[in-house]
Amino acid sequence: MANLNLGRNEFGQPENAGNTLTKEAAQELLLSWVINTKLRVHMQQVGYLMQRWAAEKEGLDEQGQWRWEMAGLLHDADWDQWPDQHCIKIITELESRKICPEIIRAIASHGPAYFGVDPVTQMDKMLYAFDELSGLVHAYSLMRPGGYDSMDVKGVKKRLKEKSFAANVSRDDIQDACERAAIAQDDLIAFIVKHQPSAVLF
Numbered sequence: 360m361a362n363l364n365l366g367r368n369e370f371g372q373p374e375n376a377g378n379t380l381t382k383e384a385a386q387e388l389l390l391s392w393v394i395n396t397k398l399r400v401h402m403q404q405v406g407y408l409m410q411r412w413a414a415e416k417e418g419l420d421e422q423g424q425w426r427w428e429m430a431g432l433l434h435d436a437d438w439d440q441w442p443d444q445h446c447i448k449i450i451t452e453l454e455s456r457k458i459c460p461e462i463i464r465a466i467a468s469h470g471p472a473y474f475g476v477d478p479v480t481q482m483d484k485m486l487y488a489f490d491e492l493s494g495l496v497h498a499y500s501l502m503r504p505g506g507y508d509s510m511d512v513k514g515v516k517k518r519l520k521e522k523s524f525a526a527n528v529s530r531d532d533i534q535d536a537c538e539r540a541a542i543a544q545d546d547l548i549a550f551i552v553k554h555q556p557s558a559v560l561f
């Protein structure tokens with residue numbers, strides 16, 4: 360894989376704090392850059408989890424919730440067509456559109472082992488934490504006859520322990536993310552299992 364290290368730690372401009380894309384513009388960007396429907400679903404699910412967390416755990420208003428959601432929604436925008444430019448391309452795009460540095464930073468730090476950017480803010484940490492675990496829970500739902508129906512934390516943990524299940528999901532990253540965010544893995548799993556089925560797909 361190409362070296363994805365971003366080689367910097369500052370993203371966006373402070374004077375752009377609070378600037379976001381409209382929901383329509385963010386959706387349009389996602390749909391035009393991401394062809395792979397599985398990846399679209401993943402990004403929409405992570406966006407939804409970020410929005411729910413911002414509302415329920417951070418107590419943010421609608422604008423704040425949208426900033427969190429936007430980071431989740433666009434974090435993998437360049438992965439489908441430009442994997443060797445992940446995530447430099449989406450960062451550059453959002454910087455040129457004068458987007459809030461908080462959002463760009465969260466995207467830049469969603470894989471510290473790859474991009475060389477440590478998650479610092481709570482938004483950074485939660486995006487990192489949701490990313491891999493959300494994918495594993497979704498893969499689990501696809502193999503269950505009832506999908507998400509009556510899924511529980513125990514079942515997800517069993518799949519986590521099976522190294523061959525969703526083998527591309529990094530168990531090390533999940534553990535690292537929970538430690539950084541100071542969240543018990545069980546609580547994070549429970550949150551995802553509860554909310555992910557309601558993610559709005561477009």
Ligand SMILES: [Fe+2]
Pocket residue numbers: 434435438445469470
């Ligand atoms: Fe990614």
Ligand SMILES: [Fe+2]
Pocket residue numbers: 401434435490491
């Ligand atoms: Fe992702």
